[in-house]
Amino acid sequence: MRFVKIAHMKKAEVLTEIYDSLFKSFGKQYWWPGDTDFEVVVGAILTQNTNWTNVEKAIKNIKTAKVFTLKKLYQINEDKLAELIKPSGYFNVKAKRLKNFLEWLFTNYNGSLTKLFKQDCAILREQLLSVNGIGRETADSIILYAAKKPTFVVDAYTKRVLVRHGLITEDYNYEAIKAVFEENLPKEVSFYNEYHALIVRVGKYYCKPKMRCEECPLKDVYRTRPRQN
DNA sequence: TGCCAGGCCGGGT
DNA sequence: ACCCGGCATGGC
Numbered sequence: 001m002r003f004v005k006i007a008h009m010k011k012a013e014v015l016t017e018i019y020d021s022l023f024k025s026f027g028k029q030y031w032w033p034g035d036t037d038f039e040v041v042v043g044a045i046l047t048q049n050t051n052w053t054n055v056e057k058a059i060k061n062i063k064t065a066k067v068f069t070l071k072k073l074y075q076i077n078e079d080k081l082a083e084l085i086k087p088s089g090y091f092n093v094k095a096k097r098l099k100n101f102l103e104w105l106f107t108n109y110n111g112s113l114t115k116l117f118k119q120d121c122a123i124l125r126e127q128l129l130s131v132n133g134i135g136r137e138t139a140d141s142i143i144l145y146a147a148k149k150p151t152f153v154v155d156a157y158t159k160r161v162l163v164r165h166g167l168i169t170e171d172y173n174y175e176a177i178k179a180v181f182e183e184n185l186p187k188e189v190s191f192y193n194e195y196h197a198l199i200v201r202v203g204k205y206y207c208k209p210k211m212r213c214e215e216c217p218l219k220d221v222y223r224t225r226p227r228q229n
Numbered sequence: 230t231g232c233c234a235g236g237c238c239g240g241g242t
Numbered sequence: 243a244c245c246c247g248g249c250a251t252g253g254c
Contacts, residue, residue: 230254231254232253233252233253233254234251234253236249237248237249238247238248238249239246239247239248240245240247241244241245241247242243242245242246
């Protein structure tokens with residue numbers, strides 16, 4: 001029985017098994033989907049609680065308007081920006097959040113992402129979290145996929161996958177979940193990059209609230225409540 | 230058709 | 243330290 005086998009494995013082994021299984025099923029994901037570091041930052045804010053396809057429409061609008069540069073978005077009128085990013089939802093708050101970030105970047109880093117990213121990983125995270133509108137996941141996405149420093153990105157999918165595998169319980173918060181990965185796996189940017197992308201991939205199509213685990217590519221790795229939901 | 234998507238903030242308890 | 247309402251479009 002596969003569940004018996006998994007039951008006595010250590011967390012590191014289960015996490016590795018999950019990764020290997022996902023990679024085998026889906027292959028390389030080529031994340032983050034974006035042409036530049038700045039596009040990663042914008043995408044990270046726009047995708048908050050929003051489907052990525054909607055974000056793509058918003059990004060396309062910004063490009064079509066020929067204002068997809070740090071300086072131009074810094075200068076553009078907030079309402080005008082909100083209009084451009086409308087398809088991504090919550091357009092008023094997101095326009096404000098983008099503006100908050102840009103205002104902060106120009107004030108503190110002379111509008112230079114390079115200067116911002118040059119800092120130590122932990123400092124960079126603190127800095128990003130100090131910006132209103134940038135929370136943990138958004139900050140970690142920016143650090144991993146734009147600054148390319150090793151921090152594990154956690155999202156709703158990540159929690160669901162770990163809970164279903166019995167690695168954590170429902171009460172684990174963001175930092176605790178992040179620690180499960182970082183304390184059990186090598187801190188490598190390319191590895192974290194691929195792992196998070198694969199989790200999003202499996203979460204999008206299989207590991208959904210009402211979906212049965214039998215349909216999921218990870219079914220052979222499950223050990224708890226494999227036949228519930 | 231209603232539900233959900235790669236969250237975050239601010240106010241209340 | 244949690245808990246909750248608000249924010250909003252588009253796809254299935």
